Amino acid sequence: MIHLFEKGSDPSAPTLVLFHGTGGNEHQMVPLAKEFSPGSSVLSLRGNVLENGMPRFFRRLAEGVFDEADLIFRTQEVKDFLDQAAVEHGFDRDNLVAVGYSNGANIIGSLLFHHEGVLKGAILHHPMVPRRGVAIPELKGLPVFIGAGTNDPICPRPETEELTGLLSDAGADVMLHWESFGHQLTNSEIDTAVQWFRKNFA
Numbered sequence: 001m002i003h004l005f006e007k008g009s010d011p012s013a014p015t016l017v018l019f020h021g022t023g024g025n026e027h028q029m030v031p032l033a034k035e036f037s038p039g040s041s042v043l044s045l046r047g048n049v050l051e052n053g054m055p056r057f058f059r060r061l062a063e064g065v066f067d068e069a070d071l072i073f074r075t076q077e078v079k080d081f082l083d084q085a086a087v088e089h090g091f092d093r094d095n096l097v098a099v100g101y102s103n104g105a106n107i108i109g110s111l112l113f114h115h116e117g118v119l120k121g122a123i124l125h126h127p128m129v130p131r132r133g134v135a136i137p138e139l140k141g142l143p144v145f146i147g148a149g150t151n152d153p154i155c156p157r158p159e160t161e162e163l164t165g166l167l168s169d170a171g172a173d174v175m176l177h178w179e180s181f182g183h184q185l186t187n188s189e190i191d192t193a194v195q196w197f198r199k200n201f202a
């Protein structure tokens with residue numbers, strides 16, 4: 001996968017794995033990673049799917065309607081990429097915290113739904129429920145931050161609550177933070193996520 005890797009100054013800090021929203025690229029989330037953890041290595045991916053020229057991490061059939069077969073295929077592709085990238089770039093495969101926005105948060109959610117032990121933690125900005133009716137692997141104690149909008153037109157409040165419940169029921173330690181700025185990623189949401197990250201990982 002097209003990606004960017006920057007080695008951090010602190011080898012004990014988690015490597016931050018970044019997933020952009022629809023139409024973003026591997027550069028978009030890097031400034032955010034520096035706010036979370038300036039000493040961390042950063043692995044930032046570009047989605048392998050194009051929608052009208054806009055990179056995404058999996059296909060969708062319509063706004064909010066995912067192409068489930070492609071989601072499953074792309075989730076495995078990302079998982080395999082993380083395994084290979086750890087060898088290629090020499091970071092600790094078992095110490096990854098993923099950060100994603102919108103479509104990027106959705107592929108992280110799908111990683112958690114399909115692969116046990118894939119991440120050490122996850123920061124999901126405006127995620128949706130990636131799939132329904134699947135047995136989610138054990139997520140015992142996994143720290144997960146969800147930033148959501150009470151008035152997000154792409155991810156309605158009940159869907160955020162459903163995702164929170166699914167992850168919590170699988171054992172994740174979920175912090176749900178509400179904003180009221182639709183689907184936007186605001187500075188106050190980022191500030192709250194940064195505080196949460198420092199509490200859990202610093």
Ligand code: MLT
Pocket residue numbers: 021022060063064065102103104106128154
């Ligand atoms: C998605 O397709 O992943 C969600 O609708 C979020 C988006 O990218 O707009």
